[in-house]
Structures are given as structure tokens and as C-alpha cells.
Amino acid sequence: MGFAWYRHPGLVVGGAIALALMAIAALGFVWTPFDPTRLALPDRLQGPSALHWLGTDHLGRDTVARLMVGAGNSLKVGLLSVALGLVAGTALGTWAASRNGSLLDEAVMRTNDFVLAFPAVLTAVMMVHLIGPGAANAILAIAVFNVPVFARLARSAALQVRSRDFVLAARAAGLTETRIAIAHILPNMAGLLVVQATIQFAIAILAEAGLSYLGLGTQPPAPSWGRMLYEARTYMQTQPWLAIFPGAAIALTVLGFNLLGDGLRDLVDPRARRART
Amino acid sequence: MTGPLLVAEALVRRYPVGRGGLFTPAARVAAVDGVDFTVEPGVSLGIVGESGSGKSTLARLAMALERPDAGRILFRGEDLNALSASDLRRRRRHFQMVFQDPYGSLDPRLTVERIVAEPLTVAEPGFDRRARRERVLAILEAVGLPTAALHRYPHEFSGGQRQRVAIARALITEPALVVADEPVSALDVSVQAQVLNLLMDLKERRGLTYLFISHDLAVVEHVADRVMVMLRGRVVESGPAAVLFARPVHPYTRALVDALPDFDADPADHAAGAFRLGEPGAAEAGACPLADRCPRAKARCRAEMPMLRALADDRHVACFEPLG
Incomplete structure (x- = not known):
């Protein structure tokens, strides 16, 4: 009954990218080849070399060091914004499902539709304009458009789980509704939520890069991939690697988490599972 | 204990059909339409009827899992739907239920130990882990499951074994009344007899009273002392099993x-x-x-x-x- 890795190339590749990224970010916390914020104007705009593996930027800062710390920054923003959206959205969706068809359910879900009607990054940009730029506000803004995604998923999953007999059996055993939700409903929808969280994670990282590019996210001198892209735009013709490396980092990360999410979805989807066994 | 165990008085339960308009309520059809019955201690009642006759609705009403639109359901003289939510939860240890589908009624994410112990965690929250496990082991033995079942998950068992798990769960709080809604109809015919024999055996040894619901007359004939025949939400005939069948x-x-x-x-x-x-x-x-x-x-x-x-x-x- 072993797990056949070769049947899930996307899952394997995506998982490897995600793991590698986490390892790089973790290393970035304790060690980088250079201080990522140290200015060295004589060394500015160097191409890749033995000393600066991926070159230096317009202020002479080492690109490898900035990418490593930027990875940690991206992961932190992704993790916190998705976690916030997941917790709030799941609570809302499960709550709405427990009052299926009520006015409250309608109100929650129509508000969801309203938020979902706006493009995610646009919502985040508007939010940050309202509450002010900064890494913490970027996390909050990205979390806001994650909430309805999880609320909608959690509601439909909770409705499905609630219709199963074991929920009725738990009620017959005398459990309170809160305990039924925690002990039976949440664990049975956890798989779906984890899959969605992985995909939202990729979107969140992209959104953070976008916000930082616009100067609304992580503030300088803290390194972030989006900010690096922004600073590289003047040198696109002469020093293209300045844009290529952070751009590739963003693309690879988003690709990795999307592959991971799709692979996990195949694993969790009961129809796919039945087809394999 | 004197007096009847369970009394249903003029129970009515209607369900909406369709959605209705903005100002006109949806049309409603009565799944249970004025049903009375009495279950005396030690006298199991079988309810027979075709699908759609309101049997399962009646089971959920008897378990106070649904509220009747009219009428009352009395357990040992108390109107269950007049009790507060917490009082009702406290009474639940005395009347438990075995569901039709042993694939759907056991949470696939829990071990057999947790599934079987769950009603006990409500009925006797003071129990420590070891005492609880003793009780689970005792009841597993009573329903003919091995000790090794404790740490296994529902999907590792056959339909008949799962229904034994469901029965163990229903019996762990030592209820006086067990409502069994089509407990064998989802099982292979060869397994049905084993589970029926187990139910009869447990009835003898533990002094249980069943409210036993089935579309299968032959099954009810085995288990019930009295029988009630339902059709389209109404009782058409009731009486002692032997007389009614003869x-x-x-x-x-x-x-x-x-x-x-x-x-x-x-x-x-x-x-x-x-x-x-x-x-x-x-x-x-x-x-x-x-x-x-x-x-x-x-x-x-x-x-x-x-x-x-x-x-x-x-x-x-x-x-x-x-x-x-």
C-alpha cells in the first residue's frame, strides 16, 4: 500500500521547491554571505562572480543575501496572512453552515461574494492605501481577501460533513454543537482546507511581491523580492540579472506551492483516491 | 421503574416541499401524521413500513433529534422537547440509537475506542482514561469484537463489524431504550442474522427495550414483542407481534x-x-x-x-x- 511517488510528479516537485525555500529562508535567519543591508557603493552593479554569486545591486548589496532574507520575509507574510484568513474564514463558514438558509447565513455569504468580486491584489492595494503601507498592514490586507475564499470552502465542506450520520450520532450521544464542530466537523474538512491553504499561500506571496513593488508592503531597507524587482527596473537594459533573480525566485515559489496544492488536492479528493486503490 | 418507558402522543412532523415564494410559505407534507404509541419496559416495539412511510422520521422524533410540529414525546414521563438543552443532553444516556448505515454513522477519523467511548464522555465526564478504557473493552467483548479493535479505524472493519461497533457505542452508557433504525438493512444477508442474534442476545442479557424500525417484516418478527405498521405517516395496524403476524x-x-x-x-x-x-x-x-x-x-x-x-x-x- 506504499505511496507511489512517481505517480505524483507535481507533488514531488512542488514539495521539493517548498522545502528548499523553507531551508533557504531558515538559513537566511542565521547566516547570509554578506549583510543584506550593508552599503558598498564601490561594489555596485556587479555581475555574478565568485565573491557575489548573483551579483550586487545599485547600492552594492549582495543579491544572494537579499534573496535569502527576502525568502524569509515572503514566507512570513504568506504564512501569517493565510493563517489569519484560514482561521477567520473557517470560523465564519462553519458558523454560517450551522445556520444554513438563515438570514445570517445569507448575510455572511453575500458579503463574501462582494469581497470576492474584487480582484485580490486590487483589494489589497486599496486596503493598504486606506490603512497605510508596511509589512504588517500588507499581511492584514492579504488576509482580508483570503477570508471569503476559506469561508466559502468551509461552509460547503461543513454542510457536507453535517449531513453525515455520525454528526447525528454525536448529537444523539449528547455532545454540544460546539463540541461536535471541534471533534467531528473540523477534522473531517481539514484535508480540503490544507489544500486550499497551500494554493492561497502562492497567491499571498505573489500579492506581497506586488505590494512591495508598489512600495506598499515591506519597507526598505528590509529586503523583499517585490522591492528588489522595483529597484531593478532602471537597470533592465544594462544589468538584467538584477530583475531576473528575484523574478525567478517569485515565479519558482508560486509554481512550487501551486504544484504542491494541486498534488495534495489529488491526494485528498476521494474520487481520485478510489481510482488509484 | 413503573410506568411506560416511552410515550408518543399525536406526533406530527411536516417537511417543506419546494421553496415557496417570498410571501407564501413552501407547501408542506406530513412525514409523520398523528402517531401515538407506548413502549413499556421490556416490551420491544417494532415499526414496519415501506420507504417513505415516516419510520425514520419517527425514530429521530423518538430520539428528540428533531422537534415535532405537534404532539409530545415522553421518556419516563418527561416531555423531552420541554427540557432545557443541557437537561436533554443529560437524559440522552438512557436512550441511545443504532443507525442504519454503519459506513456513515461512525466518524472515519476516530479510533474505535474514541467512537465507543464518546457517549460515556458526556454521561460520565469524571471517568479517568483507564476506567473508560475498561468500560470500552467490556462492551467490545459483549458485542463480539476483539480487544485489538480498540486502536483501529472504522474503514478497517466489515459492515457487520462496524455495526457491532455502533451497537457497542449505543450500549456503553447502559441505556434502558435503544432505538434501532433499520440496523441490518445495509448489511449482507449472511451477516444480518449474526447482528440480529447479537441484538436479541443483548436484549436478554442486559434487559434492553428496543424501538426497532425496519421495512422487513421477517426481521421485526424476530426482535419485536409488539408491532406497529405504518403507511404514509400514519399507523394502520398495531398489536402483539404473534397475533398480528398470524x-x-x-x-x-x-x-x-x-x-x-x-x-x-x-x-x-x-x-x-x-x-x-x-x-x-x-x-x-x-x-x-x-x-x-x-x-x-x-x-x-x-x-x-x-x-x-x-x-x-x-x-x-x-x-x-x-x-x-
């Missing part, structure tokens, strides 16, 4: 009894002598629920709803043209 008075009961295979009779004779119903048509309001397919139906049957009346031998029937 001499059914209502045409619907007769048709059910005649549909049972008789291994002593010549199959041809059995089929020729059988009482048969016509094809079901549309149910009409204010008519006998069987009027559309009863060969004995007269004009009155189509114009008036027959009420349940008492017969001499401790039974009741709702029919204008009962069989002699």
Missing part, C-alpha cells in the same frame, strides 16, 4: 405478511393465495392512505380517513373494510 386484519399488513416467503407451502399455492395490492397512485387528502391500491376499497375509503380503533385481542386497526 392474523393480519388490515389489508396492508396482510399484503406484507403474504409477501414473506413460506418455505413449508408449495410456491405456486403460496403465490396464488397471496393478498396483493395494486400499483400505488397519488395519495389523496382525506382518504384512506391505502385507498388507491387496495382491492377492497369502497367509496367510503376514498372519501374519509379511517381512524384507529381497538379490536378485541389487544390490537388496533385503521380500516373500514378489515379482513375477517
Whole structure:
């Protein structure tokens, strides 16, 4: 009954990218080849070399060091914004499902539709304009458009789980509704939520890069991939690697988490599972 | 303990059909339409009827998992739906339920130990882990499951074994009443008999009383002391199991009894002598629920709803043209 890795190339590749990224970010916390914020104007705009593996930027800062710390920054923003959206959205969706068809359910879900009607990054940009730029506000803004995604998923999953007999059996055993939700409903929808969280994670990282590019996210001198892209735009013709490396980092990360999410979805989807066994 | 265990008084439960308009409520159909019954301690009641007759709704009403639109359900004299939510939860240890589908009624993410112990965590929250495990092991043994089942998950068991797990769960709080809604109909025929025998055995040894629901007369005949036959949400005949099966008075009961295979009779004779119903048509309001397919139906049957009346031998029937 072993797990056949070769049947899930996307899952394997995506998982490897995600793991590698986490390892790089973790290393970035304790060690980088250079201080990522140290200015060295004589060394500015160097191409890749033995000393600066991926070159230096317009202020002479080492690109490898900035990418490593930027990875940690991206992961932190992704993790916190998705976690916030997941917790709030799941609570809302499960709550709405427990009052299926009520006015409250309608109100929650129509508000969801309203938020979902706006493009995610646009919502985040508007939010940050309202509450002010900064890494913490970027996390909050990205979390806001994650909430309805999880609320909608959690509601439909909770409705499905609630219709199963074991929920009725738990009620017959005398459990309170809160305990039924925690002990039976949440664990049975956890798989779906984890899959969605992985995909939202990729979107969140992209959104953070976008916000930082616009100067609304992580503030300088803290390194972030989006900010690096922004600073590289003047040198696109002469020093293209300045844009290529952070751009590739963003693309690879988003690709990795999307592959991971799709692979996990195949694993969790009961129809796919039945087809394999 | 004196007095009846469970009493249903004029229970009505209606469900909406369709959605209705903005100002007009959805039309509603009565799944259970004025049902009375009494379950005395030690006298198991079987409820028989075809699908759609309201049996399962009745089971959920009896378990206070749904509220009736009218009528009351009394457990040991207390109106369950008049109790506060926490009082009702506290009473639940005394009446437990076995569900039809052992694939759906056990949470796939929990071990057998947690599934079986769950009602106990409500009934006796003070129990420590070890005492709880002792109780689980004792009840697993009583339903014929090995100790090794403790740490396994529902999907590792067959349908019959899962239903044993469900029975163990229902019995762990030592209830007086067990409501069993089609407990064997989802199982292979070869396994049905084993589970039925287990239920009968447990009834003897633990002094249980069942409210046993089935579409299968042969199954009810085994378990029930009294039988109630339902049709389209109403009771058409009730009485002691032996009398009812030997001499059914209502045409619907007769048709059910005649549909049972008789291994002593010549199959041809059995089929020729059988009482048969016509094809079901549309149910009409204010008519006998069987009027559309009863060969004995007269004009009155189509114009008036027959009420349940008492017969001499401790039974009741709702029919204008009962069989002699």
C-alpha cells in the first residue's frame, strides 16, 4: 500500500521547491554571505562572480543575501496572512453552515461574494492605501481577501460533513454543537482546507511581491523580492540579472506551492483516491 | 421503574416541499401524521413500513433529534422537547440509537475506542482514561469484537463489524431504550442474522427495550414483542407481534405478511393465495392512505380517513373494510 511517488510528479516537485525555500529562508535567519543591508557603493552593479554569486545591486548589496532574507520575509507574510484568513474564514463558514438558509447565513455569504468580486491584489492595494503601507498592514490586507475564499470552502465542506450520520450520532450521544464542530466537523474538512491553504499561500506571496513593488508592503531597507524587482527596473537594459533573480525566485515559489496544492488536492479528493486503490 | 418507558402522543412532523415564494410559505407534507404509541419496559416495539412511510422520521422524533410540529414525546414521563438543552443532553444516556448505515454513522477519523467511548464522555465526564478504557473493552467483548479493535479505524472493519461497533457505542452508557433504525438493512444477508442474534442476545442479557424500525417484516418478527405498521405517516395496524403476524386484519399488513416467503407451502399455492395490492397512485387528502391500491376499497375509503380503533385481542386497526 506504499505511496507511489512517481505517480505524483507535481507533488514531488512542488514539495521539493517548498522545502528548499523553507531551508533557504531558515538559513537566511542565521547566516547570509554578506549583510543584506550593508552599503558598498564601490561594489555596485556587479555581475555574478565568485565573491557575489548573483551579483550586487545599485547600492552594492549582495543579491544572494537579499534573496535569502527576502525568502524569509515572503514566507512570513504568506504564512501569517493565510493563517489569519484560514482561521477567520473557517470560523465564519462553519458558523454560517450551522445556520444554513438563515438570514445570517445569507448575510455572511453575500458579503463574501462582494469581497470576492474584487480582484485580490486590487483589494489589497486599496486596503493598504486606506490603512497605510508596511509589512504588517500588507499581511492584514492579504488576509482580508483570503477570508471569503476559506469561508466559502468551509461552509460547503461543513454542510457536507453535517449531513453525515455520525454528526447525528454525536448529537444523539449528547455532545454540544460546539463540541461536535471541534471533534467531528473540523477534522473531517481539514484535508480540503490544507489544500486550499497551500494554493492561497502562492497567491499571498505573489500579492506581497506586488505590494512591495508598489512600495506598499515591506519597507526598505528590509529586503523583499517585490522591492528588489522595483529597484531593478532602471537597470533592465544594462544589468538584467538584477530583475531576473528575484523574478525567478517569485515565479519558482508560486509554481512550487501551486504544484504542491494541486498534488495534495489529488491526494485528498476521494474520487481520485478510489481510482488509484 | 413503573410506568411506560416511552410515550408518543399525536406526533406530527411536516417537511417543506419546494421553496415557496417570498410571501407564501413552501407547501408542506406530513412525514409523520398523528402517531401515538407506548413502549413499556421490556416490551420491544417494532415499526414496519415501506420507504417513505415516516419510520425514520419517527425514530429521530423518538430520539428528540428533531422537534415535532405537534404532539409530545415522553421518556419516563418527561416531555423531552420541554427540557432545557443541557437537561436533554443529560437524559440522552438512557436512550441511545443504532443507525442504519454503519459506513456513515461512525466518524472515519476516530479510533474505535474514541467512537465507543464518546457517549460515556458526556454521561460520565469524571471517568479517568483507564476506567473508560475498561468500560470500552467490556462492551467490545459483549458485542463480539476483539480487544485489538480498540486502536483501529472504522474503514478497517466489515459492515457487520462496524455495526457491532455502533451497537457497542449505543450500549456503553447502559441505556434502558435503544432505538434501532433499520440496523441490518445495509448489511449482507449472511451477516444480518449474526447482528440480529447479537441484538436479541443483548436484549436478554442486559434487559434492553428496543424501538426497532425496519421495512422487513421477517426481521421485526424476530426482535419485536409488539408491532406497529405504518403507511404514509400514519399507523394502520398495531398489536402483539404473534397475533398480528398470524392474523393480519388490515389489508396492508396482510399484503406484507403474504409477501414473506413460506418455505413449508408449495410456491405456486403460496403465490396464488397471496393478498396483493395494486400499483400505488397519488395519495389523496382525506382518504384512506391505502385507498388507491387496495382491492377492497369502497367509496367510503376514498372519501374519509379511517381512524384507529381497538379490536378485541389487544390490537388496533385503521380500516373500514378489515379482513375477517
